[in-house]
Amino acid sequence: MKYDEINFGKATGEQEGAHIPELLRMGFIDKGNVLKKLRDEDRFLVLGYKGSGKSTIAEKIRLESFPEDQTSKYIAKIQHLGDFPFKSFAKIFSGQAEPEAKYPSTWSYLINLLIIGSLVKDAAFYYSENNGFREKVERLQQLGLLPTEDLKQLVVKSSKSSFKVQLPKVIEYMREDKTEIKDNDLLFLHIIESLNDMIKGFIATKKHLIVLDGLDDVLTTRELQYTSLSALVYEVNKINYAFARDRTNVKIIVLCRSELYERLPGPNKNKIKQDSAIVLDWYHDPRDPENSMLVRLANLRAGIAVKGEIDIFSTYFPNTFNEKVIAHFLLDNTRHTPRDFLQLLANLQPFYQGNKFSRSNILSGLRHYSLEYFMPEIKDEMVGYVEFEKFEQFVSLLNIAKLREFKLDLLDRISKENSILDLTTIVEILEALYDCSAIGCKWQNDRYEFKFRNRNSSFNKEVTIVLHHGLWKSLNLV
Template identity: 25%
Template sequence: MDQTPFTKLYFGKSDPNHELRSNPEDFIKSYVDVNGAIDRVVSGEVNLILGPKGTGKSALGLYIEKTSMKGRYFARMKNASHLPLAEIPQLKTGEPQGAVRTRNAWRFILLSNYLDVALSDPETKISQIRDIRRVIKGLRDFGFMAADSGHSLLKAHGAKFTFPTSQVGSLFKEEGGRELGIYTLLPYLERWAKSLTSPNRHILLLDGLDSIFLNDAAYDESLSGLAQAAYEINIELMEARATGSVVLLIRNDIFSRISLVLPDAHKMRDFAFDLDWRVLSGAAGVSSPLIQLINRKSGQERGDGPIDVLSYFPEKISPVGGRGGVRQRNPSRLQYLLNLTRHTPRDILQLMEHIRLASMHLDPTPVKPLPIETIREGVLQYSTKYFVDALHGEFAGYEGGREEAEAALQALKWMEDSRFTRGDYRRSLQKHFPGLETKADEFLRLLFFAGALGNLFDNGGERYLVFYHRRNDVDLNVQGTLVLHNALTHAWSKKFGLS
């Protein structure tokens, strides 16, 4: 029986970047690699990490980057959220506009950044390495790798980028002293990436694609070019037995959409790793990867072994509907807690953290199991302070603008019940935001993929719910019965959608 008070358990922060900055040692010690993704990325077996928002893609990349000095590899994670993705196809490479130019623009960006990683390794060897370092520094100074590279790429899109060969000795002597553009410089980057040697591996991870709402066809050409460019670079590096790989961290729904126009989509899947934390129903759920995560993370920061976190909760927990006090049947503690999340690491860890904080305020001498009042206070704080904000984050960059995104959520909030139909939602939009009711179906799908609502199905009297994060191979049936997520039911004081 675990003796550690619940208030002393460790569940981390909602953003791995914040957790890493505030206490790097805690982040490293408490990181949980349940499915062996780290070794597969480091070895080059995997170069495409897929998963919905909150499944730990960024945390995995940060862990690999921050522990790279302890292993025989050099890794760096770059954030793509500042890149003007829709403008990449317009980047002047010296070629006609089209898919090939877009792919080569991405090849140039990825190889520039990959070489920046490889040349940070003091054991890297290649002919004329000092001059090559000057080239990479010149690209970095221009902004192809820095935090403000979005502004630089916009500048390059408006005027053809050139590199003065006079700065790098005899490296480009066959070019006759002429300035090089992206198209003419690209073969050199390819050659260097394939020919440098080192006893260490070099890994470039590209993150931040979740930070932009990518439900707009305007991004598809750019993202398709990115995925194709990364795949081709990795194949070329493997065939040359080069020192490293390029790894993309991307939402699986985005990859599924752009794969329709990718000629090598089925081949890319051979090198993909799905961060799938979904929990199967029944008793087996207690040993699922998601529960292993909270058990192992909660004790690692203190140097303890795995802790049975569920044992701190009563075996049955009765949910209470907000308005009206409607009670459900008492579900198991596992079902109760999971139904408040989207079956992602970020959600479950934040739920536990808010219950821990509530316990600190309400239980000066904590007991086991936790009092129901403490659990409910933590759930309320989690629902209002974390879950609603997380949904707002899902709409960041939405092409309809912040006001439309806010309207989509407010219309959902101001509905009478948590079980409703498409017509109910449309009427809420018409009442509160006249004119936007024509976008009801679009908004409902966005809310579905954000995890705010799901479908209720009745199969011969047996009812079950389908949420995107629990089954990410499904789409919303807008004609069917819709149910608000349990966390929003708490946050917005509504009656439960199920009795």
């Protein structure tokens, strides 16, 4: 088989799951036994940098969960929050309480409805033991609260004052206690409690998994989003604990970018992370590429195409490049994430001319990867952290400087000479770039540090700043 006939996959897990599911079924590495920890154990929070495989995990869970399959133990529903209406969300639970008090209750309301929407798909929905549950579902459907396939519409509907008028009717349908409650905030809390009671009373045949993905797709610098997402993590932690304690066959899974999680407000983030998070870290010393999980992943996916085992690096590439083992050299052009590495291998394919890659073929492929994937990917990651126009100005500054390594004072001087950006803005952009591993730091003893190598490191403006190899060709630095 030719190298350019190998399918290394899509840039997103959602696209792979929809169009080439066999890659997820057969070309997935369950690093650290993640699937079992999420489905059956106490971990619910998946943290990782963009491209580290969070959505791929979600799609893998979905593909192995079928309501109609008697051999499957799970029913999974992925809810994407990419176009989530945060402004409407903030209006659902009206009242004078602080957001830190209102937002968790609002998430509980929405999550409970998502769960009930999933339970409806369970074969046990029609069991006589669940007659009461089924009657309440019909009432919720009449009120327009079910089905919950479109969370955005549910949020918008629940935020309108016309919905608030229906709250007493919801309680009337949901509770045996017909005591009149006039306060809307109290009514809302009673609705949440009633929905929760419905879930706990349901006799399920499978475990129901609700996966919340896309939290960072529309991230802006608005404080509302950070506060509401922090409340989401807090409330999911609380809900999952209650379900585990009461042996309720439901679990909520949250996927979140590592750098976003670190920016969320709240005093208990580290406790939740230590007890309930899985951190996706694919970094492996590139000087030992034979044991790299990314190399294994690439060969696994290539093996699907050739219908057998293969080492693509010895088959299609020269043994070394620039005095490095070829896999080592290629890894150096990535941030050691599955997306970066697989997209690099895919971007090389148009330049394959048969047999083994030549040096010029590899350089052409790296240029294509840098221009068409790596730089656009970095720009996408800056959304929500850096204003678009300022980042474009920063890129023009790098183009003027023409340096792979530089000190901050030199960059500041060039910026002042060309009237581009002030020093404060430059530092803010550099900090954001460091967090997504687009730049690193270099000490005088030639010690390099990137975020993907050390997640606990932070940007140091006093040392030499280093551009990631993946950016060089897009900035004409090679």
